[in-house]
Amino acid sequence: MDKDWQALAQALRSARVAKGLTQAELAEAIGVSRTTLQNMEQGRAMVRATPSLRSAARVLGWPEGRVEAILNGQLSHEATPQEGTPSLYSIDGLPLRVRHELDGGVAIDTRVVELGHPNSSTRMIVILKQDEPGPVDPHELEAWSEVERALWQAIATSRGLE
Structure with a gap:
């Protein structure tokens, strides 16, 4: 069965926006370039889910296995729970404004x-x-x-x- 990279891309993009993160902020949080994150959000087919993709999923608060569930068509991006309020927290759990001040x-x-x-x-x-x-x-x-x-x-x- 083919992997649904487009569904995963849409779910990533929706989750990032719901968390209130820019592409640059999420890319920095997972240690990749903004271009790499853009490729993920455009649904470019990959051989497998990469460590960077899994890092993005963790930062977005996805439970283990969600990436595979979306790729395998077992969970649509619409079914991906979104917290109602955007996250203002960095990868280390500090509010982004505090992380900015501490840097x-x-x-x-x-x-x-x-x-x-x-x-x-x-x-x-x-x-x-x-x-x-x-x-x-x-x-x-x-x-x-x-x-x-x-x-x-x-x-x-x-x-x-x-």
């Missing part, structure tokens, strides 16, 4: 705050970052100290500790 520069200070009860699985992470390595402006450090004090005071108040 480059240098971390100056960090705080991890458990929310809720001790040993909670939810945390707030605060990162003080400077775009370029080098000395930190003393005024910026003072501003950070004020924000940090206000943060800890708000946490103590919310926990009834103050």
Whole structure:
């Protein structure tokens, strides 16, 4: 039986768009060129599903076996579940806007705050970052100290500790 590369291409394209990713973003996430991703989305026949194609499927949140199911006509691209809201997350699970901010520069200070009860699985992470390595402006450090004090005071108040 022939593989339905067109159905897979349409499913990939639909899933990428539903996740709110551009071709360039998905290509970068799976380590290929935009041209390679374009070829995948155009349904160019291949001998087999490539590792890059499987990486794209993982980034798009597809379960194991979905690529083969679509290729073999066992699952149409219309039946491919789409989350109703676009994903704004990078391959490492961080929101794209956070990943963008973390790329480059240098971390100056960090705080991890458990929310809720001790040993909670939810945390707030605060990162003080400077775009370029080098000395930190003393005024910026003072501003950070004020924000940090206000943060800890708000946490103590919310926990009834103050």
